[in-house]
Amino acid sequence: MHCNYVTIFLLLTLVLCEGCASFHRHETALSGDLPERGPNVVLMVHSCFDSSPIVGADVSLLRNDGGVVDYGDTDRFGQISIQKSLLRDSAVILICKNGFFCGAVRVKDDEILRYQSFLVHLAVFSV
Numbered sequence: 270m271h272c273n274y275v276t277i278f279l280l281l282t283l284v285l286c287e288g289c290a291s292f293h294r295h296e297t298a299l300s301g302d303l304p305e306r307g308p309n310v311v312l313m314v315h316s317c318f319d320s321s322p323i324v325g326a327d328v329s330l331l332r333n334d335g336g337v338v339d340y341g342d343t344d345r346f347g348q349i350s351i352q353k354s355l356l357r358d359s360a361v362i363l364i365c366k367n368g369f370f371c372g373a374v375r376v377k378d379d380e381i382l383r384y385q386s387f388l389v390h391l392a393v394f395s396v
Contacts, residue, residue: 309350310384314343314364314372317390322347326366326391330359353382370394 314323328349330338338359343349351362356376365371369391374381381387 307385308354309352310356310381311386312343312349312351312362312364312374313386313388314347314349314366315388315390316369317392320390323366323369323391326364326369329363329365330355331361331363333358333360356381364389364391366391368393 312328314326314328315321316323322343322345324343324345324347326343326347326349328340328343328351330340330351332338338355340351340355341349356362359376361376362374363371364373370393372389372391374387374389
């Protein structure tokens with residue numbers, strides 16, 4: 270049976286990225302009863318392939334009223350600080366970068382407001 274090394278590499282990469290899941294969050298509040306911490310949430314965007322920071326990822330907020338806010342790009346550390354006041358009126362945080370699948374974080378019932386930071390892993394789609 271003849272197998273192409275590129276095919277094997279691609280399958281292994283897909284399996285590894287699937288294991289990463291779409292995102293992991295770092296919870297700083299231990300209980301839902303704790304107050305919000307700080308006026309911002311720091312979104313950290315990393316590659317699923319090697320966990321390196323993704324510089325220049327586009328971050329947009331999809332508003333509850335259907336509008337879109339182009340919030341900005343991640344910095345040299347793969348981070349962007351998002352104002353919680355904007356998140357209160359948003360449904361989804363959308364993160365996109367060329368060469369990666371886009372990621373989305375659903376803003377649900379103000380749950381994200383309890384966090385100081387979120388770590389999002391984006392999967393590579395080109396080999």
